[in-house]
Amino acid sequence: MEGRHGVGPWEGAWPDDPRLDPEYLEHGDTRNVVDEYRYWSLDAVVADLDTRRHPFHVAIENFENDMNIGTVVRTANAFLAKEVHIVGRKRWNRRGAMVTDRYQHIRHHESMADLIAWAEDNGLAVVAIDNTPGSVPLETAELPRDCVLLFGQEGPGVTEAAQQAAVMTCSIAQFGSTRSINAGVAAGIAMHAWIRQHADLSQAW
Known part of the structure; x- marks a missing residue:
């Protein structure tokens, strides 16, 4: 369940997505990030941001x-x-x-x-x-x-x-x-x- 402090551990089988961080999937993700980046690793988030950064x-x-x-x-x-x-x-x-x-x-x-x-x-x-x-x-x-x-x-x-x-x-x-x-x-x-x-x-x- 998602709330003001993020999301809890992933429920059910873990998705097969290399962008996701096993630590967040197991323990939950309480970072102040937009929903799109929930459970993503830091490197994956930065890599995605790099594709869209303004000049x-x-x-x-x-x-x-x-x-x-x-x-x-x-x-x-x-x-x-x-x-x-x-x-x-x-x-x-x-x-x-x-x-x-x-x-x-x-x-x-x-x-x-x-x-x-x-x-x-x-x-x-x-x-x-x-x-x-x-x-x-x-x-x-x-x-x-x-x-x-x-x-x-x-x-x-x-x-x-x-x-x-x-x-x-x-x-x-x-x-x-x-x-x-x-x-x-x-x-x-x-x-x-x-x-x-x-x-x-x-x-x-």
Whole structure:
């Protein structure tokens, strides 16, 4: 019986499907995965996701141990980003990712120059997300299909070097008293903007 905590052990003869994990079949599957992936092994889920990933990437600067990276990774998984790129410090707090980092490809870059060079080599436009003078409203911007959505840290935002290397900087419309919004929230808004413009919504769960 399926409930909020997943499914119990498989009842009856086990199905002959190489994607299924014997451990989950025997003991149940309590992971936070969509029903389609119940009882599947981790490798099988990742392999299936790899056939459908969107061509946008997400990058976040991590020069001050940003606590929002886990949220960014979890959201990137939800919107099926190609990869998440962490620029700066390699270590980050995985708690906010809620285990989705196992299903999401993550790449590390020592510096912003490394990320920019990698993006150029792979034909990806870098789009910075920050509320700075001269930025284009995300709500009306036409985002490139093949791109890297780049986010700065809570407070300082995207570094000047990153903005100079980006093809555009997009701002998110705000109406309250604070100057900026949480980096994890901003990432979710920007990723969804890409989804609205480019994704095949018939493929959503």
